[in-house]
């Protein structure tokens with residue numbers, strides 16, 4: 001029987017049995033190339049089903065990298081044999097972070113291979129020198145998938161870092177490097193090979209201008225953990241956020257500070273995110289936020305400015321703008337304060353994006369504080385969800401939030417009624433927005 005060939009679009013990976021001039025998927029012209037896929041069963045021993053026993057477990061399931069914030073987002077260290085996808089904006093520090101991880105693991109006596117498809121050996125050497133990393137881990141500069149596969153096959157590595165998955169390609173496929181088909185093929189082949197050898201993998205991935213990892217979504221399904229490295233490049237700190245983790249909690253956030261010598265873990269983020277000033281001004285309130293398993297005290301700011309335009313502006317950074325619209329209506333209705341002639345801007349400092357509803361109360365407190373021109377001070381914190389009738393609803397992890405506030409020296413916490421009590425800190429239970437309005441100073 002003649003060997004079956006297919007035609008594959010070099011741009012989007014669409015397959016057809018006949019050659020076409022125009023791809024029906026991506027509409028590209030003259031993109032089809034002939035391709036003969038290898039038979040799936042080529043020389044492969046069939047696998048048999050097994051019953052799982054504890055003997056399947058290795059002595060150690062995780063490797064603690066020693067970088068506190070990295071271990072936190074991975075759920076207590078890197079699971080042996082796991083595949084991690086690290087995405088982030090250009091220049092945010094992905095390579096720097098991976099260099100640090102590679103150096104720490106090498107110091108622990110583990111073998112690490114750093115594959116770079118983007119930088120030359122000279123550039124990598126100068127980066128290593130700048131970061132002051134003495135540990136000698138192996139480098140491979142290549143764009144060919146086969147080079148990586150043969151390097152992994154020859155030597156047993158504990159960790160292989162691929163920088164970046166879009167820069168590596170399989171020349172046997174008729175698609176361009178970084179195209180969907182190539183990224184899919186490269187990641188599948190490397191993940192399968194690494195899993196069989198108990199080698200952990202870190203793929204560095206580029207993100208598109210929409211902020212998602214470039215390439216097929218299947219890439220995120222295939223790996224065990226997806227991490228995003230984010231932050232404002234103008235500011236010195238970076239956040240490592242877990243989007244998916246098969247071996248730990250998601251929504252965990254690791255905080256790093258970018259210095260000339262590399263990345264430094266920030267051990268006490270509450271202090272870091274709170275204003276450095278002696279006191280916080282009007283329109284500012286403190287909020288104990290839960291990120292994954294850790295509470296962090298953030299500062300929520302608002303300004304309410306008189307406007308001469310008929311349509312007042314509402315803008316929000318770090319807080320959902322639709323929630324802001326609703327919250328403003330609820331304040332207007334329950335407290336009886338009209339905002340139709342005022343612009344309202346809300347900002348969560350430090351570039352944190354907060355999705356949990358417990359931020360409603362501090363946002364309302366900041367808006368009222370700005371409107372009444374009373375400072376709430378850095379000894380008071382707020383948390384609680386605001387309902388449509390102005391009632392303050394319970395939130396999760398109330399005790400954890402209160403304990404974090406106490407730890408950093410906050411004296412009073414405004415929160416929903418739930419019998420949450422703690423010694424050494426005053427708990428002010430708030431039933432609705434009217435009560436909040438009364439308790440935070442006189443109306444102007």
Ligand SMILES: Nc1ncnc2c1ncn2[C@@H]1O[C@H](COP(=O)(O)OP(=O)(O)OP(=O)(O)O)[C@@H](O)[C@H]1O
Nearest residue numbers: 088089090091092093094095096097258259260261
């Ligand atoms: N000499 C230096 N001193 C201080 N900081 C530096 C220096 N060189 C680079 N940096 C910092 O390192 C960052 C670049 O980090 P890195 O190369 O790890 O980013 P990346 O995410 O890998 O980028 P890319 O997507 O281009 O590969 C810069 O944005 C800068 O903040």
Ligand SMILES: [Mg+2]
Nearest residue numbers: 094095096163
């Ligand atoms: Mg890089």
